[in-house]
Amino acid sequence: MTAINPDTGxxxxxxxxxxxxxxxxxxxxxxxxxxxxxxxxWLFLATEVLLFSGxxxxxxxxxxxxxxxxxxxxxxxLSWEIGFANTCVLLLSSFTVVLAIRAAQLGKKSxxxxxxxxxxLCAGFFLVVKLxxxxxxxxxxxxxxxxxxxxxxxxxxxxxxxxxxxxxxxVAMNEVARDHIFLSLYWVTTATHGVHVLVGMIVFAWxxxxxxxxxxxxxxxIMLENxxxxxxxxxxxxxxxxxxxxxx
Amino acid sequence: MSNGxxxxxxxxxxxxxxxxxxxxxxxxxxxxxxxxxxxCFLALVVLTxxxxxxxxxxxxxxxxxxxxxxxxxxxxxxxxxxVLVAGYFMHLFYDKLINTAIVVAxxxxxxxxxxxxxxxxSSRQQVSPFDTVEIVPGGTxxxxxxxIDKYKEKKHEAGHGTGEHEDDHAGDDAAGEGExxxxxxxxxxxxxxxxxx
Numbered sequence: 447m448t449a450i451n452p453d454t455g456x457x458x459x460x461x462x463x464x465x466x467x468x469x470x471x472x473x474x475x476x477x478x479x480x481x482x483x484x485x486x487x488w489l490f491l492a493t494e495v496l497l498f499s500g501x502x503x504x505x506x507x508x509x510x511x512x513x514x515x516x517x518x519x520x521x522x523x524l525s526w527e528i529g530f531a532n533t534c535v536l537l538l539s540s541f542t543v544v545l546a547i548r549a550a551q552l553g554k555k556s557x558x559x560x561x562x563x564x565x566x567l568c569a570g571f572f573l574v575v576k577l578x579x580x581x582x583x584x585x586x587x588x589x590x591x592x593x594x595x596x597x598x599x600x601x602x603x604x605x606x607x608x609x610x611x612x613x614x615x616x617v618a619m620n621e622v623a624r625d626h627i628f629l630s631l632y633w634v635t636t637a638t639h640g641v642h643v644l645v646g647m648i649v650f651a652w653x654x655x656x657x658x659x660x661x662x663x664x665x666x667x668i669m670l671e672n673x674x675x676x677x678x679x680x681x682x683x684x685x686x687x688x689x690x691x692x693x694x
Numbered sequence: 695m696s697n698g699x700x701x702x703x704x705x706x707x708x709x710x711x712x713x714x715x716x717x718x719x720x721x722x723x724x725x726x727x728x729x730x731x732x733x734c735f736l737a738l739v740v741l742t743x744x745x746x747x748x749x750x751x752x753x754x755x756x757x758x759x760x761x762x763x764x765x766x767x768x769x770x771x772x773x774x775x776x777v778l779v780a781g782y783f784m785h786l787f788y789d790k791l792i793n794t795a796i797v798v799a800x801x802x803x804x805x806x807x808x809x810x811x812x813x814x815x816s817s818r819q820q821v822s823p824f825d826t827v828e829i830v831p832g833g834t835x836x837x838x839x840x841x842i843d844k845y846k847e848k849k850h851e852a853g854h855g856t857g858e859h860e861d862d863h864a865g866d867d868a869a870g871e872g873e874x875x876x877x878x879x880x881x882x883x884x885x886x887x888x889x890x891x
Contacts, residue, residue, distance in 0.1 A: 477722065481790060484789075484790075484793065485790075485792060485793065485796075488793045488796045488797070489796060491796075491797075492796050492797070492799070492800035495800050495801070495804060496800065496803065496804065496807075499803075499804040499807055499808065500807075502804075502808065503807055503808045503811050506808055506811065506812055507811050507812070507815050509765075510812060510815050510816060511815065513761055513762070514761075517761055526746060526749075530742065530746055533742050534739060534742060537735060537738045537739055537742065538735070540735075540779065540783050541731065541732075541734075541735040541783070543783075544726060544731050544783050545728075545731070547726060548725060548726040548728065548731075551723050551724075551725045551726060552725060588848075596844065596845075596848050597841055597844055597845035597848065598845075598848075601841065601845040602845070602849070605842075605845070615842055616839065616842065619841050619842050622841065623840075623841040664723045674783075674784075675784055678779050678780070678783050678784045679784075681779060681783075682775075682776050682779050682780065685772050685775045685776055685779070686769075686772050686776075688742075688745070688772075689745050689749070689768035689769070689771070689772055690768070690769075690772075693745060693746065693749040693764075693768055694749070694761070694764065694765050694768060
């Protein structure tokens with residue numbers, strides 16, 4: 447009965463809580479419980495996708511109208527290097543979550559903790575880069591959403607260029623006059639995504655605590671699995687945000 | 695893993711369900727294989743590189759690649775990446791079909807949502823030729839003029855330190871977008887579609 451825990455060098459380990467895990471009494475068996483929990487998670491993820499589809503819909507509508515503005519605004523306001531780094535980091539974190547779940551299936555507690563820690567570091571890196579290298583410089587330059595937006599260097603450049611070449615100001619300004627729409631969408635989409643990353647970090651911190659207490663193992667890892675699903679959807683959303691905002 | 699325990703917790707079954715659930719009550723663990731996941735991760739990173747690389751290619755030979763082509767290509771690559779993440783990382787390839795069904799239904803809804811919006815935006819001119827003004831809050835000319843005014847106002851303020859507002863309408867609303875507010879002076883006649891957004 448006593449599990450041999452590889453983490454303790456083959457010594458009989460004390461019983462971990464997951465070994466005594468029993469499914470809730472209203473389920474026929476553990477398999478049903480597992481599948482139902484997962485199904486519920488997928489339904490929640492569907493609502494998440496629909497939430498973000500609203501932002502993407504707005505994006506498509508405005509891009510169809512101002513493809514040129516979009517392209518220029520994207521090149522001017524956003525740096526693809528930052529987006530690229532963040533994309534890679536999120537992909538890595540998705541992979542480490544998978545490995546954490548695998549570790550739970552194998553009953554290796556220390557591995558679960560290790561992979562979740564890497565996931566946390568990746569998520570932290572993502573948020574620090576986002577706040578420090580993207581949001582803060584924009585806040586300083588008033589490149590804010592909606593009415594808080596102020597035309598800055600880019601408008602100055604366009605107007606100077608127009609004056610020097612005898613182009614009508616209004617015509618020239620047309621180039622930058624939708625920047626605030628682009629930035630509003632950028633802020634709303636990335637900030638909502640960022641909040642999801644933050645929530646993911648909190649949830650994984652809780653998972654780490656539970657893992658440390660020995661709640662996850664081959665008999666019980668559904669919470670980890672569902673948090674992983676959530677994390678992957680956050681990753682997938684970023685997979686679309688990156689090319690649509692940073693590269694197009 | 696085993697046993698004794700599970701038998702204990704097996705609910706004493708009621709009404710004839712016993713026949714098919716004697717799998718000791720545990721969810722069967724299919725341990726995730728490492729290498730497929732690793733290759734999947736690597737493929738995702740490679741595809742990310744590919745997205746960045748293709749976005750910087752503007753000509754193939756003499757042929758100019760349009761922005762729309764870039765856009766479609768970027769979406770296509772993102773879709774492939776999504777399939778990889780959903781299929782491998784989220785186990786849809788191995789999982790119960792019902793989970794995939796939820797995803798498909800959801801994507802169908804998204805497609806309707808975005809698709810019909812796109813049809814609407816792209817066919818407005820055909821439906822009502824007199825109504826070809828762009829859908830922009832404030833209307834086209836107004837918004838450009840506002841942009842200029844707003845920029846000048848900011849520059850002016852920056853130049854003169856704290857504010858004297860001697861300009862004709864530079865001072866009335868720093869927030870800019872207030873044309874529909876009842877209190878704002880009507881500085882210019884509004885276009886028919888002024889608040890169309």
